[in-house]
Amino acid sequence: MGNANGGAQPLEKKPDSKLAGPLARALHQKLDYDQLTNCMRCGFCLPACPTFRETGVEPESPRGRIALMKAVADGIMDPDQAFQEQMNHCLGCRACEPVCPADVKYGQLMEQARDAIEDHAKHSVPVTGIRRLFFQEVLPHRGRLRWLGRSLSFYQKSGLRRLVRGTGLLRLSPPQLREMEQILPEATAQGVIERLGTVYPAKGEALARVALFRGCIMDVLFADTNVHTVKLLSEAGFEVVIPREQVCCGALHAHSGELEPARDLARTNLRAFKEAGIEYIVSNAGGCGAHLAEYDHLLHEDPEYRELAAWFASRVIDVSRLLLEHGRIPAFAELESGSDSGAGPLTVTYQDSCHLRNVMKSSNAPRQLVRQVANVRFVEMQEADRCCGSAGIYNVTQPQMAGQLLEHKMEHAGRTGARVLLTSNPGCLLQMKLGVRKHGAGQEMDVKHIVDFLFERMVERQE
Numbered sequence: 001m002g003n004a005n006g007g008a009q010p011l012e013k014k015p016d017s018k019l020a021g022p023l024a025r026a027l028h029q030k031l032d033y034d035q036l037t038n039c040m041r042c043g044f045c046l047p048a049c050p051t052f053r054e055t056g057v058e059p060e061s062p063r064g065r066i067a068l069m070k071a072v073a074d075g076i077m078d079p080d081q082a083f084q085e086q087m088n089h090c091l092g093c094r095a096c097e098p099v100c101p102a103d104v105k106y107g108q109l110m111e112q113a114r115d116a117i118e119d120h121a122k123h124s125v126p127v128t129g130i131r132r133l134f135f136q137e138v139l140p141h142r143g144r145l146r147w148l149g150r151s152l153s154f155y156q157k158s159g160l161r162r163l164v165r166g167t168g169l170l171r172l173s174p175p176q177l178r179e180m181e182q183i184l185p186e187a188t189a190q191g192v193i194e195r196l197g198t199v200y201p202a203k204g205e206a207l208a209r210v211a212l213f214r215g216c217i218m219d220v221l222f223a224d225t226n227v228h229t230v231k232l233l234s235e236a237g238f239e240v241v242i243p244r245e246q247v248c249c250g251a252l253h254a255h256s257g258e259l260e261p262a263r264d265l266a267r268t269n270l271r272a273f274k275e276a277g278i279e280y281i282v283s284n285a286g287g288c289g290a291h292l293a294e295y296d297h298l299l300h301e302d303p304e305y306r307e308l309a310a311w312f313a314s315r316v317i318d319v320s321r322l323l324l325e326h327g328r329i330p331a332f333a334e335l336e337s338g339s340d341s342g343a344g345p346l347t348v349t350y351q352d353s354c355h356l357r358n359v360m361k362s363s364n365a366p367r368q369l370v371r372q373v374a375n376v377r378f379v380e381m382q383e384a385d386r387c388c389g390s391a392g393i394y395n396v397t398q399p400q401m402a403g404q405l406l407e408h409k410m411e412h413a414g415r416t417g418a419r420v421l422l423t424s425n426p427g428c429l430l431q432m433k434l435g436v437r438k439h440g441a442g443q444e445m446d447v448k449h450i451v452d453f454l455f456e457r458m459v460e461r462q463e
Contacts, residue, residue, distance in 0.1 A: 027079055196227060200240040236328050
């Protein structure tokens, strides 16, 4: 049986001395050998894995990657450049976990492998600088995030963006960055706390006191979504607290091999939420929510924070599920005449956030809420549960595979005939916007976060 906490176990077999270089020793130390041996090689993960489906190559599957890890751990294979590239080629969507009969914690193994690799990686100077800038200097610091929001807002509104695009300067940047620049939403330095304060009352009798996790990039590029989340929760009967001291969840760090910085961010968040007197911690971003819900694993070897991390993780819930299962669901009506063009019901489809579905097990709630909106026809998209290729920053680091996955996604989206495509994660939302722009899956298709869609149609109760 595997270790329920996913902690590293002593290896039954030591690496061969000829292969015991620094990276081999790091993988030896960090990989959970119980989890490696739990894999029965049954193959249930193969049809669930997007990269295997695209390539048909065994090393591109969870089973294949686990076999590679175990070969390194057993000292029969050197963790060479090809091994490292294969670990980084995984999307981290974790679609393999729900279908695994042995309950292998594949996502945890992947984070352990990447953590070991990153400890010994030799990046180019630009890559090292970019990683340091974002992982150490920007994402963990709220003040610097506000500066980023202010700078992006100036770029977007001052005419500088028009000048940069008009002069062709963007052609000097990598294609994937040029594409993302085209679909960035309006940035701001005024996040949810600056607009609503740290406590927002419930409409009517309060059902519970909950806390909003506002995120880092969410509060810069999707601040309106955070505000709409609070107001939806208020209408549903929740008093909302927004702890000021909270920081980035650390998901991007953990997925990129920066586990110790991710643990530091987790500890800061645990302290920020500890005294809030709350029943739930609400996430509106699937990737953030899944990472928050696994703080207990992230800090299970930390005696000071282990118990608090378990308390925190047990209270993390997605906003859709909280509204559906525990709130007074607001009434949702169609927009005023003229807002939704065309006769008949508005056709809507939904793209799953991988982590919301596979880790937080919340695939039904968003669909149920959409079906409660008046004059809306919900159409299920084929393979809505497949990764869109965003996967944190995967669409930047692995543009070819991300592009292939996105092209398939747009084919399926186009077949729905939907005029609105909804999702529950900021990265997915940007990726789908890019897909509509590049592949024209219905030129009039609008891409929205489900919270924004519901808020626009919310009928507020009169006190």
